[in-house]
Amino acid sequence: MAILKIARMGHPVLLQRCLPVADPGAPEIRRLVADMMETMEDAQGAGLAAPQVHVPLRIFVFRASLERAGQDKEDTVIGSSVLINPKVELLGDERVQGWEGCLSIPGMRAAVPRAPRVRYRGVDCDGVAVERVVSGFHARVVQHENDHLDGILYTMRVTDFSLFGFNEELGQAAAREQES
Numbered sequence: 001m002a003i004l005k006i007a008r009m010g011h012p013v014l015l016q017r018c019l020p021v022a023d024p025g026a027p028e029i030r031r032l033v034a035d036m037m038e039t040m041e042d043a044q045g046a047g048l049a050a051p052q053v054h055v056p057l058r059i060f061v062f063r064a065s066l067e068r069a070g071q072d073k074e075d076t077v078i079g080s081s082v083l084i085n086p087k088v089e090l091l092g093d094e095r096v097q098g099w100e101g102c103l104s105i106p107g108m109r110a111a112v113p114r115a116p117r118v119r120y121r122g123v124d125c126d127g128v129a130v131e132r133v134v135s136g137f138h139a140r141v142v143q144h145e146n147d148h149l150d151g152i153l154y155t156m157r158v159t160d161f162s163l164f165g166f167n168e169e170l171g172q173a174a175a176r177e178q179e180s
Contacts, residue, residue, distance in 0.1 A: 004039045004053040009105045011054075015151045018049075018056045024084045029059070030125050033082050036061045041080070045103050046141045049148030052104050058085050060145035064138035075136030083130060086122035088146045090115035091133070098140050100154045101167070110164035112157045114140050 007014055021029060032055060040048040040061055047062035063080045095113035102108075117135045120142050124130055134142065144154055158164050165173075 001034050001038045003042050004035050006039070006043070006048075006103050007052050007054050009102075009153065009155075011104075013051045013054050013056055014104060014148070014153060016051070016056055017151050018051055018058045018149045020058050021084050024123050024125055024127050029057075029084070032057075033059065033061060033125055037080050037082075040103075043103050046137075047145040048103060049145045051148050051151075058149045059083070060086070060148065062141050062145055064134075064136075064141055076132065076134040076138045078138060081130075082124055083120065083122040083142075083145075084124065086120055086142075086146055086149070088142060089119040090143075091117040091119060097160075097163070098137075100140065100144055102144070102154055105153065105155065107167055108165065109167055109170060110154060110158045111160060112144075112154050113159055114143050114157075118142055120146075 023029065032050065036048050036050065036053060036059070039053065046064070047060055049060040050057045059082065061080065061082050064076060064078045066077050092115065094116055096116050097111040097113055099109050100112045116139060117133065118139045119131070119133045121129070121131045147154070155164070
């Protein structure tokens with residue numbers, strides 16, 4: 001396995017719609033998925049989409065750990081997983097703000113409105129159908145990674161730019177607010 005180079009904001013591959021994967025079990029797809037998993041884990045990310053590693057295919061890897069889920073009792077915890085040729089359905093009209101960052105936009109984060117519950121479908125590398133209804137952080141990470149497959153970065157979904165900035169400065173502002 002290998003750690004892959006992550007595309008940074010401004011790279012054209014991040015702004016294009018990705019192509020479907022014809023053969024999810026092909027050796028090159030399995031190798032790509034293994035390398036994406038290793039890259040995600042090395043970067044301590046919650047997800048990684050193929051275009052973020054310069055491959056314009058409809059694949060993403062992700063995980064929704066207990067630590068990331070936080071206090072959300074309805075959140076579905078899942079270990080490292082792959083979704084190939086995903087379809088994501090937003091369940092309901094409600095949107096909730098939540099903090100997001102991206103490996104392609106290092107050092108920054110923003111509050112992004114997302115559906116609190118989604119249904120997703122796709123396949124894994126064995127062609128086995130995957131279908132889940134999830135909420136909380138799990139739903140957020142799936143929406144974030146799926147957006148990458150359509151050329152959408154989280155910054156394009158920000159509605160309140162006062163809640164967007166560098167991690168360090170946002171952390172300092174939060175600390176000052178708690179002191180007040």
